[in-house]
Amino acid sequence: MLFNSLEFAVFLPLVFLLYWFIIPKHKKFQNALILTSSYVFYGWWDWRFLCLILFSSIVDYYVGIQMQNTDIKKRRKQLLWLSVFVNLGVLILFKYYNFFAQNFVDAFTLFGKSVSLSSLDIILPVGISFYTFQSLSYSIDVYRRKLEPTKDWLSFLCYVSFFPQLVAGPIERAKNLLPQFYKLRKFNYNQATDGIRQMLWGFFKKIVVADNCAKYVNIIFDSAEDQSGSTLLLGAVLFSFQIYGDFSGYSDIAIGSAKLFGFDFKQNFRVPYFSRNIAEFWRRWHISLSTWFRDYLYIPLGGSYGSKTNVLRNIFIIFIVSGFWHGANWTFIFWGFLHALFFVPLFLFNTNRKYLNTVSENRFFARPKELLSILYTFAIVTLAWVFFRADNLPHAFVYFKTLFSPSLISIPDFVGEEKMLISLFFIGILIILEWFGRDNNHTLESINKHFSKPIRYTFYYLLVMIIFLFGVQEQPFIYFQF
Amino acid sequence: MKIFLIKIVVFALVILSSIAGVFYMADGKSDPFYKKISSAKQSSLILGSSRIGYAIKPSIIDKELGNIQSFNYAFTYNTSPYGLTYLNSVKQKLDTTVENQVFILGVDPWVLSNDSQDPNDLNMFLENKNFLGTITTVNSHPNFNYLIHNYSEPYIKILYNRSPLFVEDDGSWSSSLQLSDKYILKQKKELIARYTVKQEAYQFSSLRLAYLKQTISYLKTYGEVYLIRLPIDLDLLEVENKLMSNFDDVLEHMSNEMSVHYFNFSTQGDVFNYFDAHHMIPESANRLSLEIAKRIKQSKP
Numbered sequence: 134m135l136f137n138s139l140e141f142a143v144f145l146p147l148v149f150l151l152y153w154f155i156i157p158k159h160k161k162f163q164n165a166l167i168l169t170s171s172y173v174f175y176g177w178w179d180w181r182f183l184c185l186i187l188f189s190s191i192v193d194y195y196v197g198i199q200m201q202n203t204d205i206k207k208r209r210k211q212l213l214w215l216s217v218f219v220n221l222g223v224l225i226l227f228k229y230y231n232f233f234a235q236n237f238v239d240a241f242t243l244f245g246k247s248v249s250l251s252s253l254d255i256i257l258p259v260g261i262s263f264y265t266f267q268s269l270s271y272s273i274d275v276y277r278r279k280l281e282p283t284k285d286w287l288s289f290l291c292y293v294s295f296f297p298q299l300v301a302g303p304i305e306r307a308k309n310l311l312p313q314f315y316k317l318r319k320f321n322y323n324q325a326t327d328g329i330r331q332m333l334w335g336f337f338k339k340i341v342v343a344d345n346c347a348k349y350v351n352i353i354f355d356s357a358e359d360q361s362g363s364t365l366l367l368g369a370v371l372f373s374f375q376i377y378g379d380f381s382g383y384s385d386i387a388i389g390s391a392k393l394f395g396f397d398f399k400q401n402f403r404v405p406y407f408s409r410n411i412a413e414f415w416r417r418w419h420i421s422l423s424t425w426f427r428d429y430l431y432i433p434l435g436g437s438y439g440s441k442t443n444v445l446r447n448i449f450i451i452f453i454v455s456g457f458w459h460g461a462n463w464t465f466i467f468w469g470f471l472h473a474l475f476f477v478p479l480f481l482f483n484t485n486r487k488y489l490n491t492v493s494e495n496r497f498f499a500r501p502k503e504l505l506s507i508l509y510t511f512a513i514v515t516l517a518w519v520f521f522r523a524d525n526l527p528h529a530f531v532y533f534k535t536l537f538s539p540s541l542i543s544i545p546d547f548v549g550e551e552k553m554l555i556s557l558f559f560i561g562i563l564i565i566l567e568w569f570g571r572d573n574n575h576t577l578e579s580i581n582k583h584f585s586k587p588i589r590y591t592f593y594y595l596l597v598m599i600i601f602l603f604g605v606q607e608q609p610f611i612y613f614q615f
Numbered sequence: 616m617k618i619f620l621i622k623i624v625v626f627a628l629v630i631l632s633s634i635a636g637v638f639y640m641a642d643g644k645s646d647p648f649y650k651k652i653s654s655a656k657q658s659s660l661i662l663g664s665s666r667i668g669y670a671i672k673p674s675i676i677d678k679e680l681g682n683i684q685s686f687n688y689a690f691t692y693n694t695s696p697y698g699l700t701y702l703n704s705v706k707q708k709l710d711t712t713v714e715n716q717v718f719i720l721g722v723d724p725w726v727l728s729n730d731s732q733d734p735n736d737l738n739m740f741l742e743n744k745n746f747l748g749t750i751t752t753v754n755s756h757p758n759f760n761y762l763i764h765n766y767s768e769p770y771i772k773i774l775y776n777r778s779p780l781f782v783e784d785d786g787s788w789s790s791s792l793q794l795s796d797k798y799i800l801k802q803k804k805e806l807i808a809r810y811t812v813k814q815e816a817y818q819f820s821s822l823r824l825a826y827l828k829q830t831i832s833y834l835k836t837y838g839e840v841y842l843i844r845l846p847i848d849l850d851l852l853e854v855e856n857k858l859m860s861n862f863d864d865v866l867e868h869m870s871n872e873m874s875v876h877y878f879n880f881s882t883q884g885d886v887f888n889y890f891d892a893h894h895m896i897p898e899s900a901n902r903l904s905l906e907i908a909k910r911i912k913q914s915k916p
Contacts, residue, residue, distance in 0.1 A: 153616065326619065593626070594626075594629065594630070597630050601630075601770055602769060602770045606766075
């Protein structure tokens with residue numbers, strides 16, 4: 134079920150009413166309803182893959198219980214490996230098998246040997262990369278004794294499959310989310326209204342900004358060789374806003390929906406395009422994934438400790454693996470590699486932790502130097518997105534070859550078109566509102582403090598009508614494929 | 616909780632009313648189909664593909680024939696080739712209380728063909744999944760089902776649409792577009808190239824012909840039926856003759872069998888002008904409509 138579908142518009146209020154009004158006020162009933170509705174939400178897409186979620190959940194629940202029953206280090210390690218094997222095994226089988234098989238065959242062909250490996254004709258289960266990582270993090274935390282394993286199977290199943298974040302995150306840690314299932318949730322007016330506001334902003338970013346950009350991005354990327362350099366630059370910029378609007382929009386809707394049921398998720402995006410360097414960008418973009426890789430891959434590898442060579446190796450590993458997590462394609466690997474290259478100078482000059490505060494704190498406008506840093510960071514991030522969006526590496530290289538041709542100095546195609554102007558206008562609105570809301574957990578969070586009721590409600594009304602009037606119908610979310 | 620719910624419900628009602636208001640404003644400028652599937656039941660339907668949609672002006676037919684009020688209920692090749700979907704839609708649209716109606720059915724090889732491996736497999740007919748095959752009503756305004764599930768443009772187009780194409784009250788398409796000869800030539804070349812490729816994938820469907828017969832039989836209960844093959848650019852005619860070289864023989868045979876008239880204008884392609892190679896410009900459409908009306912008048916006993 135898509136957040137931007139009519140089905141969800143019926144599903145969410147229905148579950149909300151059942152949750153707060155119909156079922157008895159007891160945490161077990163609340164959890165049972167959450168689990169049922171989460172499985173309905175996922176099964177709406179393809180009920181057969183529910184067994185994968187259930188399998189992954191049961192294995193990790195069992196692993197947690199067994200780890201608690203033993204202090205033998207070897208046994209605990211075996212249990213951890215069981216969890217790793219099952220979760221990553223499922224992920225590799227469904228997501229990466231064909232990629233590895235194809236590359237294996239290609240490698241042998243390169244050396245003149247012919248090998249045949251049959252590819253699997255299987256669908257990639259929606260959200261598999263998200264829920265396997267979430268479930269796996271539980272086992273690792275229990276193994277590290279950072280978390281008490283749960284004996285409440287219902288809560289655990291809810292933790293793995295909670296519908297707002299099931300298919301595209303945020304990847305919630307058990308430490309934050311699981312305890313919320315142990316308690317009876319009580320309706321909190323402020324939390325619920327804040328959730329609605331965050332959802333509203335998420336829908337604007339997805340349906341108005343991302344989906345309007347998508348039309349041009351698809352045209353430009355699909356015919357890159359026929360476009361001028363300036364048009365390709367425009368295409369890359371539009372894709373930057375498409376992917377941001379799409380994914381951060383999804384996160385906002387997910388976090389907002391969870392608030393309606395009394396849950397608090399961690400922030401997943403913190404205005405990443407206002408970052409002053411690439412390190413800051415990665416502290417602000419898809420935070421739940423970056424911190425996952427930091428805690429479960431980078432730090433175990435040695436993190437920032439040890440020799441420079443080791444740290445450099447760790448940086449490349451984490452970025453490349455993070456790229457590969459997005460999809461079984463060399464383009465994602467290259468995208469990750471490119472970000473590692475952007476990051477390395479910051480590490481070498483020890484400036485990777487230079488910007489830990491919000492940009493231009495307590496100021497209306499950015500300082501010129503900050504603005505330049507923001508623009509530079511946005512530019513390199515945008516160029517790297519070309520690899521992310523391209524169908525394959527040759528496609529990306531053709532894109533760059535044409536982009537950096539003399540036709541870069543020309544007026545891009547489409548700029549005079551009505552739909553393009555609408556897209557650019559809403560990108561402008563997004564930038565302005567996000568700039569003024571950059572200190573908050575989400576853009577509309579503090580609107581209560583600054584504006585009177587009539588102004589607020591007029592604004593909400595306008596925003597809903599803009600979403601309705603300018604929205605594009607039911608486009609799937611990009612991150613569903615990951 | 617109570618306050619939250621009250622606020623949400625009131626806000627939702629305001630929003631839903633606004634949305635309904637926007638939907639009420641949908642009309643012939645909103646998109647090329649809305650007016651056709653949101654007007655009341657109609658008599659003397661004019662059926663066929665987009666060629667018919669542009670070429671036959673009910674207002675001119677009505678004026679010449681008198682006593683009828685016809686309606687252009689033609690869509691596109693993907694939406695309204697002859698088949699079960701179109702027949703059901705026609706049954707929904709037709710006002711059966713009116714007597715002595717006149718029905719004009721556009722025919723050409725494309726509306727009797729399909730691009731599936733088995734051209735007679737009803738399940739593979741493309742129009743099944745198109746809006747005519749999925750909407751539940753073709754006579755209500757606002758047509759919520761169509762607007763919610765099939766309206767392909769952002770809804771702002773309902774309030775503000777600068778497209779030169781619009782649907783007249785009589786269901787026919789009009790366009791205020793002024794195209795240069797160079798542009799038309801380019802369009803023509805592209806269209807012919809596209810149809811040349813398309814022609815290789817399409818095959819005559821005897822099932823579609825059977826549905827055409829069913830449609831004729833159904834309509835004959837309420838009036839007279841006329842089959843028309845429209846004039847098109849002669850180069851395009853050559854392409855579609857490859858798809859079905861015996862088309863005119865088949866149609867003549869069928870029209871005799873079913874006792875309906877078949878008017879073949881296909882050889883007059885160079886007498887009329889088009890936006891591309893088969894969609895007629897308004898001036899030509901008016902001329903052709905008058906000619907068709909005269910032929911109908913002459914053929915009447």
